[in-house]
Structure formats: structure tokens, C-alpha cells
Amino acid sequence: MDDARTEAALGRWRWLPWGLLAVAAGVASTGAWLGSRSLQALEARSAQLEHEATESEAHVAQLQTLRQAMERRLRALERQQQAQEWGGAAAELQAKSAEAQRTRREAALEALGKSLKDALKAGDVALALEDDALRVELSERLLFAPASTALTPEGAALLKQAAAVFRSPLADHRVAVEAHTDEVLPAGPGGPATTAWELSAARAVAVVRQLAEREKLAPERLSATGHAAYRPLVPNDSPPHRASNRRVTLRLSPTPVTPEGAAVARTEPPSRPVKRQAKAKAKQTAHR
Template identity: 80%
Template sequence: MTLDLEDDALRMEVSERLLFAPASTQLTPEGARLLKQSVGVFQGALADHRVAVEAHTDEVLPTAPGAPATTAWELSAARAVSVVRHLGEREKLAPARLSATGHAAYRPRVPADSPPNRALNRRVTLRLSPTPVTPESVAVARTEPPQRPVKRVAKAKAKKMARR
């Protein structure tokens, strides 16, 4: 697992072996624990950030009996959705903050010319980036009346009491 800061996003990259068994879209118990630990950060200091989950596979799709995916596209997309569902349903991250993307073998980190390199390319990336300011949120902020200062109210009451 690696953490990197890029532009305006925090990128957490996790090897697929930590999250999934070969050809599987079901999170392993270790993967579920890792995501649970990571959510503490997502809900704390980065509570207003979006979480984009990107799953990557390679061109060699393992043939396991009963494998849910028949192509690298399906496997990567199903894994991304599996992580998003876990974060939303189990870890209670707001669904509006989550997105899932499957990249198959088309965004490799290194050339896929050997088994160790293909293993490096099989990964899940969680990218945390600030939620953009929308025109709707700006409009709401402009239309909400400012709160009255508490001191003024207290001073007015004190003046009334002094007059009596």
C-alpha cells in the first residue's frame, strides 16, 4: 500500500492481493479490515472530500471455476464497485462522495512484460479530492441570513434591566 499526494488529491494505492483473491470480486477479510482502517481518515480530516475508487487489472485473466468476470473490464469494474459498496454500506461513507471506475489493463504503472510487473499493475486506487464548489452551494450560502451576534442580544437585555 502506498500513499501519495498529487495535485489536489491524496492517492492511496493498494495491491489487489490485499483486497481480493485471484479472479474474485469479493473483498477478503483482510481487505475489509484495511478499508475500515482507512475510513477513519476519510471521515476525519477529509470528511468533505470525494472518494474515487479505480480498479486496475492486467491482460491475463485467471480462469477460476465460477469466476464472476469473463473480461478484464468486467473484473476491474466489479472490484471498484465492490470497494464502493463496502465503503458506503458497511463503513457509512455518504454515497454522494463515492464513485467507481474500472480501467482493466489500460492504465498500467509499469510495462506488463513479466509476471512481477503484471502483479504491480493489478491494484485498486482510492483518490480523495476536495468536493468542488457548485453554483447551488454558493446560492445557498448567499441566501442564508447571517446569524445575529450573541453579544448584541445580551447587551440589549442588560440595558433594559438597567433602565428598570
């Protein structure tokens, strides 16, 4: 009986290692399965995080593009507002000075009429007020010899008289010089012109140079244009008419107010009136 029990116990102990091995194998298999599931979960999570990161980068790039577009729009609106402010200031400044400019042109017309009265009587000079300009017409025979681009002494003297008025009271006016000829170009010495275009352009430049170099008018106020025979006063159908068309026109018009000028006008303090300056000077003289 004891031997039988001992044999049974030994039989059970013989199967114990195999049972333990089976249990260990099961545990290992379960661990491997669980580890595989964990690794797959980690890979899936990693892939999800990469996808979210990619979407975030795309969203950030989209936001940066939107911000840049908004900044460009803001700058455009600022420029537009600045242009409107400048335009309004320029319009206001021009409106304020328009009446004063007209008054000065009327005074200049009177002054030119007095200084050029002999040439006016001879028909070599014509003066006229336009809406926003003063026009001075000078005949060819007063300024140039036939086919010549060199000013005559009489023409230089007349421009000297006119320049005194151009400096004051019309210092804020441009001087556009326009020379005109007729369709007949006489042969003669005194200039390089070989066509009516060249003759008219060279004469306009000669007048501008005289006003700038001799009479010291600011060059930025001056311009020269040659119109040849294509802007006649009267038809070129007779010698007297052609003589009338051979002329030089000086057109004085206000210098446009630029945005920079408007900005300066807004920031500069107003000048003291002339009368107050005169009174102040008189008081100082009296005190002395």
C-alpha cells in the same frame, strides 16, 4: 284690353306648375348629387379608417414582438449576471477553502501512514499527495483473491481503517475508486467476471459497496471505474510488473462548489471558531 290682360295672366299661371316641377326636379337632382358625393366621401373615409386600423394593429403586433424580444433579452442578461455572481462566489469559496483542504489532506496522509503502517512496509499500500487530491494505491493481493470480485477479510479491515480517515478530516472530499488488472485473466472461483473489463469494474463496485454499506460513507461521494489493463503503472512485461499493475486506486479530491452551495455560503452566517466554542464551553462548565 282687360280681356287681354286676363288672358296673359292665365297663361302665366298655366306655366307655373311646370316651372315649379322643373325647380323641384333641379333641387332633387342637386340633392341626389350632393348625397352621392357625401356617400362617396363617407365610403372613402371608412376605407381610410380601416386602413389606419390595419396599420395600427400591425404596429401593435410589432411592438408586442419587440417587447417580448426585450423581455427575453432581459431574462438572459439576468441569468448571465446570476451565473457570474455564482461563479465568482464559487471561485471565492474554493479559494478560501483550498488551503484548508490541502492541510487536511496532509493530516489524512499522516493518519493513513500510521494506521496502515504494516501494509505500507509490506508494499501492499502506497500513499501520495497530488496537486488537488490524495491517492491511495492498494494491491490486489491485499484486497482480492486471484480472479475474485469478493473482498478478503484483510481487505475489508484495511478499508475500515481508511474509511475512518475518509469520514474525517476529508468529509468534503469525493472518493473515486478505480480498479486495474493486467492482460492476463486467471481462471478461478469467486466472481462472475469473464473479461478484464468485467473483473476491474466488479472489483471497483465491491470496494464502493464496502465503503457505502459497511463503512457508511455517503453514496454521493463515491464512484466506481474499471480500467482493465489499459492504465498500467509499469509495462506488463514480467510477473512482478503485472502484480504491481493489479491494484485499486482510491483518489480523494475536493467536492466542487456548486452555484447552490455558493449561494448557501453567501447567505449562511459564519460559524464560530472552534477555539471560541471550546472557551465558551469551558466557561459554562466553570459556572456550573
